[in-house]
Amino acid sequence: MAALDTLKILCVSWQSIRTCYDLTHDLPGWDCLLSGVDLSCPEDAAYTILINLLTEAMELTDRFSPWYKAPAEVFGLYQPLKNLSTPCYKWELTPNALARWRPTLDMLARAIATDPELADIQATVEATDWLKDAFVSATCACKPNPPVVMIPPHILLESILFCDVCGQPLHRLEQSET
Numbered sequence: 001m002a003a004l005d006t007l008k009i010l011c012v013s014w015q016s017i018r019t020c021y022d023l024t025h026d027l028p029g030w031d032c033l034l035s036g037v038d039l040s041c042p043e044d045a046a047y048t049i050l051i052n053l054l055t056e057a058m059e060l061t062d063r064f065s066p067w068y069k070a071p072a073e074v075f076g077l078y079q080p081l082k083n084l085s086t087p088c089y090k091w092e093l094t095p096n097a098l099a100r101w102r103p104t105l106d107m108l109a110r111a112i113a114t115d116p117e118l119a120d121i122q123a124t125v126e127a128t129d130w131l132k133d134a135f136v137s138a139t140c141a142c143k144p145n146p147p148v149v150m151i152p153p154h155i156l157l158e159s160i161l162f163c164d165v166c167g168q169p170l171h172r173l174e175q176s177e178t
């Protein structure tokens, strides 16, 4: 499976983002994650990926959510006015968000630095439909607390992954199981 270490960190990050903002959505697909990301600089890449996750979270809040139309700062984002004549709408992390996500950014940067597959994924994402799909929540038969992992949807279709602990195949997590 491509980019496993990076993906694990992204899954954990997305879990905490969606818990924080009452979201149930699966991890956004690679085209969202890697949008505008410069993989040649892992620190910058980690920063941009986290911003992609947070802007996605902001967009996914619906009108029944207490976070609907909350200011961007609530999501740890702001748009600096670098130059008033040519306004820049690029998002940045607020100082609070930078402090809160520092360990994640460091872990992510380390994973990106040693992950050659990410460049392949980024190069082929436009032409490969499954790379655009949101990840799928899957679980196994572990009791009493089966783990929830997010995996690319084609993995569920093409092959069967087994849990190391209970030995059962991973299956798609239905909403009723959450």
Ligand SMILES: [Zn+2]
Residues within 6 Å of the ligand: 140, 141, 142, 146, 147, 163, 164, 165, 166, 167, 168
């Ligand atoms: Zn299991």
